Amino acid sequence: MKPLRALYVDLNSFFASCEQQEEPRLRGKPVAVVPMVTDSTSVIAASYEAKKFGVKTGVRVGDAKRMCPGLILVAARHGPYVKYHHQVIEAVDSVIPVRSVCSIDEIACELTGTQQIEERGRELALRIKAALRERVGEFLKCSIGISSNFLLAKIACDMQKPDGFTVIRDDNRVEALSSLKLQDVPGIGPRMDRRLRERGVTTMSELLARDEQQMRALWGSVLGARYHGLLQGQWRDFEKPIPPKSIGHSNVLPPSERNHRDALAVGHKLLWKAAIRLRMAGMMARSLSLGISYMGYEFDERQSRFHETQDTGFLLKELNRLFAGSPMMKRPVKVAIVLGDFIPEEQHQFSFFENERRSLAYKAVDQINKRYGRDTIYAGSLHQRLKSAPTCIAFSRIPGLEEVDEEEG
Ligand SMILES: [Mg+2]
Structure with missing residues (x-):
């Protein structure tokens, strides 16, 4: 037992x-x-x-x-x-x-x-x-x-x-699991369900009958072997994901947005996404880089270093500073931002400049977004950018995120 x-x-x-x-x-x-x-x-x-x-x-x-x-x-x-x-x-x-x-x-x-x-x-x-x-x-x-x-x-x-x-x-494990649908298993979504059906597994009983090798082949990765062990009732601790060394996003601007103002707005959106991933990974960043490619293959890169943080509001301010220093007269074509120099949040040294309540608020927002679609809750200032997204809900004001609103005005 x-x-x-x-x-x-x-x-x-x-x-x-x-x-x-x-x-x-x-x-x-x-x-x-x-x-x-x-x-x-x-x-x-x-x-x-x-x-x-x-x-x-x-x-x-x-x-x-x-x-x-x-x-x-x-x-x-x-x-x-x-x-x-x-x-x-x-x-x-x-x-x-x-x-x-x-x-x-x-x-x-x-x-x-x-x-x-x-x-x-x-x-x-x-x-x-x-x-x-x-x-x-x-x-x-x-x-x-x-x-x-x-x-x-x-x-x-x-x-x-x-x-x-x-x-x-x-x-009672086999009996309990056999009464379920494939998608009742956390981690099996519509896509995995389809994949399993295409490979001849349509019920939980059929899935439970597969051995470790077959499960690995069904998933096409070691994740299948992991599911095999878990469904057989073996103990497995939470998997510690390999911590990323940096998190970056970039975006090519459509021709109508090749100006400084739109480039900044895109930069904000990219940084917003990167900061969510940073918190999800349990990391804190100590540097932010901004890279802008201009017409004529010119490139400008700037970096800012600071005490470790995962605070979106602080990072957006840093991004504004970097943008303010970049060449204004040229036409930007592509914007890239990279958060780097990570340390795990457990090693975080408290600084007087941060606001712990605000960090917790960000984390809670991340959780809601993770569960109900990426853009469920976000700062009011991003509304313009995201309003075409089908899942979005405009929260005009999120406690703790007011500074972000003011930033973009
Ligand atoms: Mg519940």
Whole structure:
């Protein structure tokens, strides 16, 4: 019997539950959190009362209103979600150390010693639920899964909602997994699903029957072997990605934008993306380079060095400085930015010039964007640039990001 080493917590209908916790008038009602209150967007999150009518993430608002008469639409708010995110982490951590914060509403913990006894695991789960109720609020419910590794614990978590508790052991693993669809496995999306089907795997039972070699061939990489081990219940720690040495983006300007002003706007967009990747990688940068190619094959490169940071606002200011020093009279054709000289954020030395709350706000924004599409939340100043993107939601103001707004004016 493999030990039960992983416990996974997933908040139910997180954004909608935050709204119900904040606003008593929404409690017990069908609520849909939307980017903005118009029929042309899609639901970001639905309360359980709304889910009963089939309203869920991704449903068009117009359809959702037809499916669920009386549906209350609430415009998504960044502030409360970040606040509850931190409260939830603290509440879980008061019961058992948090091993990894996997997303804005998912937390993984490792079970050790006697915690690996199923009855003890169940007790811990009940205590986590009680801690959420007492420390965060009774409208924030979670599902908890326990298994021999984090992938199976997350799958267990998804099996019973809301307020669920599920254990996947060696002796019920095959049965539990066989009831799922391929895409219920985290990491198998529509593309991988298609790939598996093309190779003759259409059900979970068929996937579970493949050996390690076959799984490797199905995935076309060692990731297949990793999935094989995980689905067989073997312990695997979180994979530490190889830290990047630098992160860069570049963009060729369309002919109509070959001027200093548009080049700067493109530079901002590139840096914004690079800073998100920097934070995701858990790194801090100590240099920023700006390269501009001009008509006539001329090239100008500038670099700025500073105390380690992952703060978008600070980096944008540095970029403005570099731009101000670049030749204004020439026509720019291509803009490239590179963040470099990384150190891991664990080695970060605190400096008086930084704002820790703002760093946390950026991280929370990254999480929401990761989950709901890259451009879900961004500074108001980027709206002009991104407004054609289909998934975008314009948050005119994000707490902590005001300086970015002012920068571009
Ligand atoms: Mg959730």
